[in-house]
Amino acid sequence: METTCLTDSVNATIGSAVPSANTSAYLAIRTGRVNCAARFYPALYQLMLVRNGVEEKVDLGFSGSRLLERLVRNPGEVVTREELMSHAWSDRVVGQGSLNQQIYTLRQVLGDEKNREIIQTLPRRGYLLNPNYLVPEAVTAAPEQPASEPVNTALIVPTGLVARPAVYGANRFLPFALLGLLGLGWLSWFYQSHRPVELYNSELRMGNVSVFYRDANKERLQHLIHNTQTLTQRLSELAQQPTRLFLENRGDFYEMLCLSEGGHHHLMTFHSSQLGRIVDEQLRQCLR
Structure with missing residues (x-):
């Protein structure tokens, strides 16, 4: 058989x-x-x-x-x-x-x-x-965890960024997945995890674009923000409507999720060596 x-x-x-x-x-x-x-x-x-x-x-x-x-x-x-x-x-x-x-x-x-x-x-x-x-995969909420001790570690970020160390449960991107319940369909499928992980967040607003960075390591988060400055600036200049961008570093690759006000979403994955070679048309496709 x-x-x-x-x-x-x-x-x-x-x-x-x-x-x-x-x-x-x-x-x-x-x-x-x-x-x-x-x-x-x-x-x-x-x-x-x-x-x-x-x-x-x-x-x-x-x-x-x-x-x-x-x-x-x-x-x-x-x-x-x-x-x-x-x-x-x-x-x-x-x-x-x-x-x-x-x-x-x-x-x-x-x-x-x-x-x-x-x-x-x-x-x-x-x-x-x-x-x-x-x-479609069902979005499962994380089991309730006992209250943890407050995280006292400050994250130094450039002026205008808000950093918030946080502990996420079974779904690292649970806020995004909840948006999927409101009509984003398969967006939530991309973000499923199976164990708690501590993530540090930073947020940057530039024109029509709100950029959300996250990483489990504070130093890598700083590098992520620094290395993608030119990219996020270009995106803010191209964005014709309010858009949220979620950026994360996965080894030698970057993942960027573009979420428009109308609920449209696009995921881009690119190698760090290609960061300076992304053309405007690719960025416009992500912003649609």
Whole structure:
């Protein structure tokens, strides 16, 4: 009897380990195989396939993960081939063959290589991800914790920033997830964690933009604020409506969530080496 989700032609690591809490944000996706579910971890560039209690970890690689991340960002909307190549291979020029191969690999991993119902091809237009295959995850509140001692550590930040050390429970981004309950849909799926973690916050207001920084380390938070100053300044100049930005450092990568007043949201993930190469059009897409 078949107990796993993958065929032998797809490389996978089978086991019971799950990603650590600080990288446990995932999207749940139905696959084309019976009783097989997938969890997509953008920060880890991985899919975790689960069937009959057996877990299979599939490493998508940077380009494959970026490709899937771009498709799930706007489920049901057509993404052009050019935009997908620019997003998944932002550091180099590739041909249509590379995109075709990555799309085929993703379909194979998701059990969609025959029916092509999950990742759909629109001739001469591009690709879209079928929203019917995204699985909403329930937002679970953190268990009540005993009152902790007040944190007495002051965080020195530039003038105009408000820093608030805080302890977050099972959902590091619970405020954002609660917004999802008010109509943001799958936004809350990205931010699920499984253990308490102490986070330091800073807030900066620039024109139409309110920027919220957070990190578990005070020194890294300072670096995050400093390294993204030019980026946030550009965003404030481009923003046409009130927008909230949530910035976090994940190793060598930055994650930026753009949340507009109208409830639209976009997630950008980019390597620290690409910080100075992000073009205005990419920022405008995030601000829409």
